[in-house]
Amino acid sequence: MSKSKRIAIENNNMDQLADVIKRHTSDEYLNQTAIPGLRFLKVSNPEHSLPEFNNPFLCLIVQGGKSVMIGDAVYSYQKGEYLLFALNMPFVGMVAEASAEEPLYCLHLDIDMPLIAELLMDERLRIDFTKDTTTTGVYLDKADGNLSNALLRLVSLLDTLREAAFLAPMYIREIHYRLLRSEQGRQLASLSMPSSNIRKIGRVISYIKENFQDPLRMDDLASIAGMSVSSFHQHFKRFTISTPLQFQKQLRLMEARRIMATENIDATAAAFKVGYQSLSQFSREYHRMFGNSPSRDIKNIRDSALGNTLRNNKGLA
Missing domain, CATH: 2.60.120.280 (Regulatory protein AraC)
Known part of the structure; x- marks a missing residue:
């Protein structure tokens, strides 16, 4: 042809x-x-x-x-x-x-x-x-x-x-x-192989997803992957294009955005609920990721149909 x-x-x-x-x-x-x-x-x-x-x-x-x-x-x-x-x-x-x-x-x-x-x-x-x-x-x-x-x-x-x-x-x-x-x-086929590196990183991703509010210990994550700490860092970055801490931060910010839009709580409450200890850090990182302050971004969401989508997405699980 x-x-x-x-x-x-x-x-x-x-x-x-x-x-x-x-x-x-x-x-x-x-x-x-x-x-x-x-x-x-x-x-x-x-x-x-x-x-x-x-x-x-x-x-x-x-x-x-x-x-x-x-x-x-x-x-x-x-x-x-x-x-x-x-x-x-x-x-x-x-x-x-x-x-x-x-x-x-x-x-x-x-x-x-x-x-x-x-x-x-x-x-x-x-x-x-x-x-x-x-x-x-x-x-x-x-x-x-x-x-x-x-x-x-x-x-x-x-x-x-x-x-x-x-x-x-x-x-x-x-x-x-x-x-x-x-x-x-x-790449897709590798996920079905228990011994593949991408499958091992997938197990770590599931763990971070379930515990995204808690501090991360690199030794624990490497143990879940069955790798040394240095090898784990290398493969995690390779497959997810981020470090474990960056990955966790993205999860926290997304969940904070969802609960502010659907549970009618303010930025302070959302920040601490997802694991932040500093409101200024939360606001700074939120703006960097979503391009707006939390208050302005949530107003835009509530004025659009995106609020219904987030409401139907019941958390990260």
Whole structure:
């Protein structure tokens, strides 16, 4: 197949995906669908930052543009591109291209790790685990025709829900297979291997997530990972693009933002509730992460539909 014909097919798939998603997306921000693990994001106003903390998932842009900040790294992607989060990492999403006439539309699909492990049992995949080439816990790629076709078939089931219960699991299985066969699929595959370094860091991430209010002890985290302290620091930074302390700070700030927006408490109470000892430090770091003071940011959230999204997100767990 020629390159021009392949590009035409990929663009046509994105346009069809956008048409289906528009029909099934009414609310601003995250919209749950009738298919488990499948959500659509709609944003008409590009002024708000969008903090999110999810299980491993894929985010495909079908219209508009978006940037994601993870630690010190920024990933920008547009129509036809996707980010795949192989680890449970905090990040801040920033809308780069959206309007009331042409909103940002994204497809979110949870990654089913037991399904990944099951697929890897088939020797025909032939993924080489002898060398750990994983770079980070997130990667950016373009949805080729095979992947976009499978996603289109899955999303189109929303128009024929009677078939969804039977067909959705098969299409989701194919999507996971396509991701494993992608250029970066080895990073996703590594999470199913208990001895892989990325899987070990994943255990530490779960621990920090559950204890983000408490002080961190590097010896304890290294022990959870089964690594020396120096090796742990190296691999944590490699996979999460942040240090453990930076990672914890991001979790604290996101949770503080959520509870201020949904539980009607002020910045002082929120800061101490998530583990800060200094209000000035909290305000300074909050402004650096979200681009506004806590009071101004929360006012913007309450004036927008983002408040409903945060309200539905009951904590980090």
